[in-house]
Amino acid sequence: MEISEWTRYDNLPFGIGEEFSHIREEAELLGDVEEWEVENHTREQLEKEFPQLFNNFRFEDVVEIEYYPFERDCDMKEDEFPGYAVYIHMQRDLVVKMVEHVKDKHPDYVLSYLHWMSQPLEKA
Numbered sequence: 252m253e254i255s256e257w258t259r260y261d262n263l264p265f266g267i268g269e270e271f272s273h274i275r276e277e278a279e280l281l282g283d284v285e286e287w288e289v290e291n292h293t294r295e296q297l298e299k300e301f302p303q304l305f306n307n308f309r310f311e312d313v314v315e316i317e318y319y320p321f322e323r324d325c326d327m328k329e330d331e332f333p334g335y336a337v338y339i340h341m342q343r344d345l346v347v348k349m350v351e352h353v354k355d356k357h358p359d360y361v362l363s364y365l366h367w368m369s370q371p372l373e374k375a
Contacts, residue, residue, distance in 0.1 A: 254343050254346050254347060254350070255343065256342065256343050257315065257340045257341070257342055257343070258340065258341055258343075258346050259338055259339070259340050259341075260272070260275065260338075260339040260340070260341060263341065263346060263349065263350075264346070264350050265350065265353050267349050267350070267353060270301075271297070271339060274293060274296045274297060274300070274339070275293070275337050275338075275339055277292070277296065278292050278293045278296075278316075278337040279334070279335065279336065279337050282332065283332040286318040289316070289318050289335070289337060290316045290318065293316045293337060293339065294310060294314070294316065297310075297314065297339075298310065304345060304348065304349065308344065308345060312342065313341060313342040313344060313345035314339065314340070314341055314342070314345070315339075315340040315341075315342075316337065316338070316339055316340075317337070317338040317339075317340065318335055318336075318337060319335055319336045319337075319338070320333065320334075320335045321333040321334045321335055321336070
Protein backbone atom coordinates (compact mmCIF):
# COMPACT_ATOMS: atom_id res chain seq x y z
CA MET A 252 0.00 0.00 0.00
CA GLU A 253 1.48 3.32 -1.04
CA ILE A 254 0.81 6.34 1.16
CA SER A 255 1.40 9.81 -0.26
CA GLU A 256 3.09 12.62 1.65
CA TRP A 257 -0.37 14.21 2.13
CA THR A 258 -3.70 12.40 1.83
CA ARG A 259 -7.15 13.92 1.81
CA TYR A 260 -9.29 12.40 4.59
CA ASP A 261 -11.73 10.78 2.15
CA ASN A 262 -8.88 8.93 0.41
CA LEU A 263 -7.45 7.32 3.54
CA PRO A 264 -6.86 3.55 3.37
CA PHE A 265 -9.51 1.11 4.65
CA GLY A 266 -12.20 3.81 4.61
CA ILE A 267 -10.72 5.40 7.75
CA GLY A 268 -11.82 8.81 6.52
CA GLU A 269 -15.45 8.04 7.27
CA GLU A 270 -14.58 8.69 10.91
CA PHE A 271 -13.83 12.33 10.02
CA SER A 272 -16.57 13.15 7.50
CA HIS A 273 -18.98 14.58 10.08
CA ILE A 274 -16.32 17.07 11.21
CA ARG A 275 -15.88 18.36 7.67
CA GLU A 276 -19.65 18.54 7.20
CA GLU A 277 -20.12 20.49 10.44
CA ALA A 278 -17.41 22.94 9.40
CA GLU A 279 -19.14 23.54 6.08
CA LEU A 280 -22.39 24.30 7.90
CA LEU A 281 -20.94 27.05 10.10
CA GLY A 282 -22.23 29.54 7.56
CA ASP A 283 -20.94 33.00 6.80
CA VAL A 284 -17.88 32.99 9.06
CA GLU A 285 -14.22 33.81 8.56
CA GLU A 286 -11.81 31.19 7.22
CA TRP A 287 -9.90 31.07 10.52
CA GLU A 288 -13.13 30.21 12.36
CA VAL A 289 -13.70 27.23 10.07
CA GLU A 290 -10.10 26.07 10.53
CA ASN A 291 -10.31 26.54 14.33
CA HIS A 292 -13.59 24.64 14.57
CA THR A 293 -12.20 21.76 12.53
CA ARG A 294 -9.03 21.59 14.59
CA GLU A 295 -10.92 21.72 17.88
CA GLN A 296 -13.25 18.91 16.81
CA LEU A 297 -10.40 16.69 15.60
CA GLU A 298 -8.42 17.22 18.81
CA LYS A 299 -11.50 16.70 20.99
CA GLU A 300 -12.73 13.52 19.29
CA PHE A 301 -9.36 11.96 18.39
CA PRO A 302 -6.77 13.17 20.94
CA GLN A 303 -4.85 9.90 20.63
CA LEU A 304 -3.93 10.76 17.03
CA PHE A 305 -1.89 13.75 18.09
CA ASN A 306 0.01 12.26 21.05
CA ASN A 307 3.37 12.34 19.31
CA PHE A 308 2.65 14.99 16.69
CA ARG A 309 2.10 18.70 16.53
CA PHE A 310 -1.30 19.20 14.93
CA GLU A 311 -0.06 21.78 12.43
CA ASP A 312 2.64 19.36 11.23
CA VAL A 313 0.25 16.54 10.38
CA VAL A 314 -3.09 18.14 9.48
CA GLU A 315 -3.84 20.74 6.86
CA ILE A 316 -7.30 22.28 6.65
CA GLU A 317 -8.24 23.96 3.39
CA TYR A 318 -11.10 26.39 2.92
CA TYR A 319 -12.44 27.01 -0.60
CA PRO A 320 -15.19 29.62 -0.97
CA PHE A 321 -17.71 29.02 -3.74
CA GLU A 322 -18.17 31.52 -6.55
CA ARG A 323 -21.14 33.81 -6.27
CA ASP A 324 -23.85 32.70 -8.71
CA CYS A 325 -25.40 35.41 -10.89
CA ASP A 326 -28.86 34.32 -9.69
CA MET A 327 -27.93 34.84 -6.05
CA LYS A 328 -29.26 37.73 -4.04
CA GLU A 329 -26.70 40.32 -2.93
CA ASP A 330 -26.85 39.24 0.72
CA GLU A 331 -26.93 35.50 -0.01
CA PHE A 332 -23.86 33.55 1.14
CA PRO A 333 -22.50 31.19 -1.56
CA GLY A 334 -20.89 28.78 0.91
CA TYR A 335 -17.54 27.00 0.89
CA ALA A 336 -15.90 23.58 0.89
CA VAL A 337 -13.56 22.25 3.57
CA TYR A 338 -10.84 19.72 2.84
CA ILE A 339 -8.84 17.95 5.53
CA HIS A 340 -5.44 16.56 4.54
CA MET A 341 -3.31 14.31 6.72
CA GLN A 342 0.44 13.90 6.57
CA ARG A 343 2.02 10.50 5.87
CA ASP A 344 3.25 9.85 9.45
CA LEU A 345 -0.24 10.37 10.85
CA VAL A 346 -1.79 8.20 8.14
CA VAL A 347 0.70 5.41 8.86
CA LYS A 348 -0.16 5.64 12.56
CA MET A 349 -3.88 5.30 11.78
CA VAL A 350 -3.39 2.42 9.35
CA GLU A 351 -1.16 0.53 11.79
CA HIS A 352 -3.74 1.01 14.54
CA VAL A 353 -6.54 -0.35 12.38
CA LYS A 354 -4.44 -3.31 11.22
CA ASP A 355 -3.33 -4.17 14.78
CA LYS A 356 -6.58 -3.57 16.65
CA HIS A 357 -9.16 -4.47 13.99
CA PRO A 358 -7.70 -7.19 11.75
CA ASP A 359 -11.13 -8.68 11.01
CA TYR A 360 -12.28 -5.34 9.64
CA VAL A 361 -9.18 -5.07 7.45
CA LEU A 362 -9.71 -8.56 6.06
CA SER A 363 -13.39 -7.97 5.35
CA TYR A 364 -12.58 -4.60 3.75
CA LEU A 365 -9.91 -6.15 1.53
CA HIS A 366 -12.32 -8.94 0.58
CA TRP A 367 -15.03 -6.40 -0.27
CA MET A 368 -12.57 -4.39 -2.38
CA SER A 369 -11.56 -7.49 -4.35
CA GLN A 370 -15.14 -8.22 -5.43
CA PRO A 371 -16.11 -7.32 -9.02
CA LEU A 372 -18.55 -4.46 -9.43
CA GLU A 373 -22.14 -5.52 -10.00
CA LYS A 374 -23.72 -4.42 -13.26
CA ALA A 375 -26.89 -2.40 -12.98
